[in-house]
Amino acid sequence: MRESPVVAVAEGVTALTPGSVVKWAINTFDRDDKKILVAGILVLLAIIFALIGRVARRHWWIAVGGYVVLAAVAFLAVAAKPTPALIDYVPVVVGLLCWVIVLAVLAEGLRRWEVVGGPGPVSAHARRQFLVSVGGAVALAAAAGLVGRVAGSARRRAEASRRLLRIEGVTAPAVPDGVSLPVPGVTPWATPSEPFYLIDTTFIKPTIEPAEWSIRIHGMVDREITLTYRDLVAREITQDWITLNCVSNPVGGDLVGNAWWSGVRLAPLLAEAGLHPDADAVLQTSDDGWTCGTPLAALTDGRNAMLAVAMNGEPLPIEHGFPVRTIVPGLYGYVSATKWVVDMEVTRFDRFTAYWTAKGWGERGPVKIASRIDVPRSGDEVPAGDLVCAGVAWFQHTGISAVQVQVDGGAWQDAELAQVASADTWVQWRRTVRVEEGEHQVRVRAVDRDGTVQTGVVADVLPDGATGWHTIDVTAQA
Known part of the structure; x- marks a missing residue:
């Protein structure tokens, strides 16, 4: 359940935003993109409410019409979600009622204040009445906030269930x-759960207790x-150990991490269901209505595609899909890594359009080979002479055999690789190069x-992942 119309509108805006704009927001604001969107909506609403308040002093019906328009926008925003539930509309209706009631109470108080006007005890009484009305409005807002907090108690229950869970x-x-x-x-080879990158479209994370969760595998x-x-x-x-990376990750970006995932393989489950020979896709659906289309071959070709229940030895964090999410090595998350997954329909790509493909992203999303320089950082000043360069490289489900470094457009030099754990994980590398005094690339x-x-x-990252060599600039000093 969404706790407020603002959240409903924010999620609707996200659903309707073109893919290129979403990509820009992710790259520009990183984890703060949702906070900035909500803040922008709140500022816009403050301006609109101020204008409505001025109009309400003379034409109350115009003010009510304004609130109805705002509620209609929120209603459409909820409807724009892939599979809106009836309960998702409740905050919109409650918000509209609160706006109209508060308007009636405050407008009447102001009207009396202005009618009696001037000094004297009557005016003071009117002022007291208006202040009481304001207090009532604040109490109403607090009550509405309390309802949201009560709704948020579902997260506390889910967290408690997660802490007690032993798998x-x-x-x-x-x-x-x-x-x-x-x-x-x-970059550390193993990524802890807390700093592991987060990309999703929901503003209020679904909170599902294990006893309430189920998944349906159906279709073809x-x-x-x-x-x-x-x-x-x-x-x-x-x-x-499986490395995941986001299709929105630019060359040299940090939307990538390597974790220890535990779960149940999908191939036996799909075989148990009995796949039709002409099926080529699985349409996955999250509890919050988000959808993605996954190539069926990637779930049945022997790779460790799973319904994951744990991350780094602990039940999944809520932000990472508790109680169950999908992990598919070798595919970008937007076509595979469904958090809070509750439905899998075996189907064909020509029969559906998923959330991100509707915004212009590629249909099947295989990962691309990538490498990154972590040491030194671009813009660093380094001592002239021997310079240690190091970083990570990844190409899940295929693997890395070598990494090469180039200085100032010269010959490519082979780097030393750490132990390669598997084709599904990234690998650390290092190379010592010679740099003379001055600027170098x-x-x-x-x-x-x-x-x-x-x-x-x-x-560019749009439509199916960025390519290019990560390049840094350093200045060597004697």
């Missing part, structure tokens, strides 16, 4: 030997399957296990 077969992560290089400043199958949380975790648990590229070299052709 048999889920083990704590053990970082493999040799995967980390002793270079200060390089021989038999429909519905699993409760208890049914799911009773199956064999698979665990693996350093770039990096990776080579996959098939021998294909990362392209230097620069492409």
Whole structure:
């Protein structure tokens, strides 16, 4: 349930925003994009309410009409969501009623104040009446806020359930030997849950208790399957280190992380349902209505695609999809990593349009080979002479075989790789290069296990992921 019309409008704006604008917002504001959108809506509403208040002094019906228009905008914003529930409209209706009631109370108080006007006890009485009306309006607003807080108690219950949950077969992560290089400043090989990047479209995270969760697998199958949380975790648990990265990640960006994921493999579940031979996609749906289309082959070709129940040895954080989310190595999250997943329809790509593909993003979303320089940072001043460069490279489901570094357009130099844990994880690298006094440009590229070299052709993240060599500028000083 959305706690306020502002949240409903914010989510509706997100749903209707073109993909290029969403990409700009993510790259510009990072994790603050939703906060900035909500703040902008609040500022706009403050201006509109001030204008409505001035009009209400003379024409109350125009003010009521203004509130109705605002409520209609919020109503349409909720309707723009992929699968709006009836309860999602409740905050809009409650908000409209509060606006109209508060308007009537305050406008009447002001009218009496202006009618009696001038000094004297009558005017003082009118002022007291107006202040009482204001107090009542504040109390009404506080009550509405309390309703929102009560609705928010669902998160506290979900957090309590999560803390008490123990999943048999889920083990704590053990970082493999040799995967980390002793270079200060390089990104840690294992990413803790808290700083792991977050990209989603919801403003109020779904709060689902395990006992209330279930998933339905249906569509082009021989038999429909519905699993409760208890049914799911009773199956064999698979665990693996898997690197995830967002399609919105620019060259050299940080929307990437590597975690220890635990869950139940999807291939046996789909085989149990009995797939029709002409199906080529699975339409996934989140509890909040978000959808994505996943290539069926990526769920059945032997990779460790799973319904994940734990991250880094603990039940999933709510922000990362508790109680269940989807993980598919080798695909960008916008076509695979459904948080709070509750529905999987086996179907065909030519029969649906998912959330991000409707905004112009690519249909199937395979990840692209990428590499990044973490040390030094672009703009750093470094000592002339030997310069240690280090960073990470990744190409999930294919793997990295080499990383190369270039200085000032010269020859490409092979870097030292740390131990490569698997084709589904990133790898750390380092290379010592020689830099003379002055300004220098350093770039990096990776080579996959098939021998294909990362392209230097620069492409934007839209429609299916950025390409190009990460390049930094440093100044060497004697």
